[in-house]
Amino acid sequence: xxxxxxxxxxxxxxxxxxxxxxxxxxxxxxxxxxxxxxxxxxxxxxxxxxxxxxxxxxxxxxxxxxxxxxxxxxxxxxxxxxxxxxxxxxxxxxxxxxxxxxxxxxxxxxxxxxxxxxxxxxxxxxxxxxxxxxxxxxxxxxxxxxxxxxxxxxxxxxxxxxxxxxxxxxxxxxxxxxxxxxxxxxxxxxxxxxxxxxxxxxxxxxxx
Numbered sequence: 001x002x003x004x005x006x007x008x009x010x011x012x013x014x015x016x017x018x019x020x021x022x023x024x025x026x027x028x029x030x031x032x033x034x035x036x037x038x039x040x041x042x043x044x045x046x047x048x049x050x051x052x053x054x055x056x057x058x059x060x061x062x063x064x065x066x067x068x069x070x071x072x073x074x075x076x077x078x079x080x081x082x083x084x085x086x087x088x089x090x091x092x093x094x095x096x097x098x099x100x101x102x103x104x105x106x107x108x109x110x111x112x113x114x115x116x117x118x119x120x121x122x123x124x125x126x127x128x129x130x131x132x133x134x135x136x137x138x139x140x141x142x143x144x145x146x147x148x149x150x151x152x153x154x155x156x157x158x159x160x161x162x163x164x165x166x167x168x169x170x171x172x173x174x175x176x177x178x179x180x181x182x183x184x185x186x187x188x189x190x191x192x193x194x195x196x197x198x199x200x201x202x203x204x205x206x207x208x
């Protein structure tokens with residue numbers, strides 16, 4: 001497993017990779033599976049080998065707000081923080097493309113922070129990148145109108161998949177932006193009139 005891990009996580013030292021091989025397990029999940037729920041205790045640090053996961057924040061009424069994607073070579077910084085403090089998860093993680101994950105037992109996370117410089121730098125880098133991404137989300141909520149938030153949302157999804165055709169329903173977008181389907185449909189129609197998107201039956205094509 002040494003070569004595949006080094007390919008996906010090139011910054012990991014050989015010593016760290018050997019520790020991962022000796023202590024971690026590989027698990028696979030299908031699209032639609034919820035692998036982490038709000039309120040549950042976290043037992044493992046998760047590294048993504050393949051596939052894609054959506055991270056959500058849930059409100060008291062069960063509403064879901066999309067925060068960011070997890071893709072190959074990444075780890076969930078928020079779950080890492082909860083894990084180190086032995087706190088309950090503050091997020092929900094849902095698989096959107098079949099994933100393969102490296103599950104690292106919680107007690108090893110702190111140990112490796114002291115033993116492996118490459119693990120320390122990876123964890124700090126994960127915190128920093130996610131913090132910056134969450135700040136962008138907060139800015140979009142606090143300082144942008146819904147039409148700007150929608151454009152920002154669609155561009156984030158396009159960047160995540162590296163594609164222009166997004167398989168997102170109007171209801172799914174509305175739920176993740178905490179608004180109504182009617183508002184999203186109206187704004188998407190305006191975007192189409194501005195030649196920013198083309199609305200197909202089962203997907204949304206970004207033109208810019």
